[in-house]
Amino acid sequence: MTALLTVEDLDVRYGDAQALFGVDVTVEAGETLAVIGANGAGKSTLLKTIAGLLRPGRGRIRFDGRDITGLPAHRRAPLGIALVPEGRRLFPSLTVEENLLIGAGLAKARPDRIYELFPHLVALRRRGAGLLSGGEQQAVAIGRALMSDPRLLLLDEVSLGLAPIVVKQLYAVLPAITAAGTTVLLVEQDVNQALAAADRVQCLLEGRVALEAAAGDVSRAAVTRAYFGV
Structure with a gap:
């Protein structure tokens, strides 16, 4: 597989408050990567930075081999x-x-x-x-x-505030989306849903990567340790 998105050593701040610390993310073409973590872990910040809505203080973002770190959101959208x-x-x-x-x-x-x-x-x-x-x-x-x-679809908190049956219906379309050639990076607080939907999972803890593994191989104990930092 070929990396469609590569995020390297990403730092992001909101004023004096730092939200991401040296985060690395790789998303291969055609896969689904789920980023999980508690509230305030930096998940939405990561997606907004990839989309171009936030500027990193340090690090690089590459899309299909092209450095897009300095591109604004309206120039990233036409890239896919x-x-x-x-x-x-x-x-x-x-x-x-x-x-x-x-x-x-x-x-x-x-x-x-x-x-x-x-x-x-x-x-x-x-x-x-x-x-x-x-x-x-x-x-x-x-x-x-x-x-x-799009070539890369960024999904931020699909299940937030929705009934479980509605969440199940929404996630049921994901295989058809990826089958059409769209790569997916999704942020999700529902760990069970994330593990079921993704090829790989990455957990953020207080702005840092605490876990990265194949979704089918990671144990619940490992997810719990990474999620809560215990």
Whole structure:
């Protein structure tokens, strides 16, 4: 396999507070990597930095061999990086379909593939996004990111605030997304869901990498030690 994304020795700060300390991440083309950890571990900070929303104080980010450390977010998106942010961040006054079309940018992509992945959105396509349930909004947020046909999909806290059955439905589409050629880096607090969905798992503890292993090989005891630092 070939590395699609390489993060090297990454430091990120919010003013005087440092959120990431020398973090290394490698995501191979075609795989799914899950980043887990407690609240405040630095997971969302990592995704925002990869997407270009935050600038690192130190380190390098390479995408398909190209150094993109200095590129702003609007120049990373055309390269094939799409972020599904925590909290969905939809435009509530726009319809489902209008939110999806925004994700296409200047491309003339149609939402047909998104409706295949999420058939329940077809009946909702003219409904305002602000009137949707949390699970429906999350499906739209994922669909919006997929409208740009990304090579790397960054998923931030898919399960946050959603019922287990809804989370299961959302994660059920992940194999179809990866089968279409999209590499996935997902941040998840639900350890069981992360291990079930990913090829590899990486755990952050207070901004540092505490564990990295194949999802099928790592023991629950090792995850617990890395997650809580015990």
